[in-house]
Amino acid sequence: MSFDFSSVFDQWPLFLHGALLTLELSVVATVAGFVIGTACALALRAGGVLGGICQVYVEAIRNTPLLVQIFLMYFGLASLGFHLSAFVVASLSLTVNVGAYTAEIMRAGLEATPAGQIEAGECLGLSHVQIYRHVLLLPAMERVYPSLASQFVLLMLASSVTSQISAEELTAAANYVQSATFRPFETFILLAALYVALSLVMRLGFAALAFVLFPRRRRLRMATA
């Protein structure tokens, strides 16, 4: 078998467009999913009705396949009369999905905070908001940062299934090139290489973010992402 990458490389604008859309989807879902997940983790910790709702959400999402969630949102909402574009549904479902995982990861981080530290904060006269920010959230995030980062990279890789609902991300672009050039092996080798590159870009981004967010970690030279 001989390889011929030239016909595949000729399609680079498609790959570039696809890679940008994958990155866009990942960034939107990472940011929004982190906010939702953290809010859920705090609600889970507080308990009550809101905590119960969050528990149901987290369990429902973590126990069903992403593709099923995407189809439910794309075709289910359409059957109810809400016609959202493929990109919007892709971002929404990825956000909802990664939000549930983030909630579990952040909950673990929050639970690892010793009660004594919160009491210490109260003794020092910190306000409620200050305790949440300096004693609970940032240290919790610091503890679970590597898991968070890898969850978001996983999300980027999982975004490949949104090609099913016609989002023109990287995998969709590759599938198109593959069917037009009849060069599946070359196309998917290039696709894999592009995903590796995107993963590296994301990991670098998370490492840079950790550098800014966690000065203590920097001093201790701990692993970041």
Add this chain to the structure above:
Amino acid sequence: MTRTGLLGATVALALLACAGTPARADKLADIMKSGTIRISTDVAIPPAGMMNAQMQPTGSDVETAELLAHDWGLKLQFVPTTGPTRIPNVLSGKADIIISTLSVTPDRAKVIDFSRAYTVLQSVVGGGPAIKVTSLAGLRGMTVAVTRGTTQDTELTGLAAANGFTVQRYDDDATLVTAGATGQSPLIATSVALIDAVKQKNPASDFAPKFVLDNFDIAIGLKKGEPRLLAKLNEWVLANLRNGKLNDIYKKFYKTDLPAAMRPPLVQ
């Protein structure tokens, strides 16, 4: 290379050349003698080939095959196949002929012979009643959904920029049909049969063909080098186009007549 080696190679070549020439009686005589015709048909592509509630094969290709076997007074044996194994089935001798929505393409014609076209595969753009388009030019500003990598995808993608429309691609036919039925994609380009499938899934969508993109000739495929079988198949196709039987089959499954150009004047 030694002299014996050279001699051996020549003998081997000569043997190969002999093996390549047909050394047996023709296929038509074989079929008639055996009393059974083995026809390769894919029964997983409704409505050309499918299983009914009793798990019996039915569909336009199935009925065409039954008609042929009946006319020739032969017992019919279906050789189940999938799309990619249709041609290998006749090449390897597992089946005598292919009646399985086999569109005539130059690439295929290099490997097998085709009879004259017995039906067509209509590729259309379809949608609900709210959309009024009658031609490619009318698609400006709209989005047409297709299944990725199909002939419709290739064709429309090439025309999209010049005609100002967008092509939306789903990974398979099932998703495409669901997208049409749920209203996620108000316009889809596919075969006539699938447009009907959208309507059956959601009658409220009232999906119907808007205009024809292409008519692909569908013919019976057979192994090369069987002139008598080919001639008899051609004769049978022409006769059944003339008497309207092939049109009846088409109409039964596709709810529309064969294109006028395919229907020779009726001969009683």
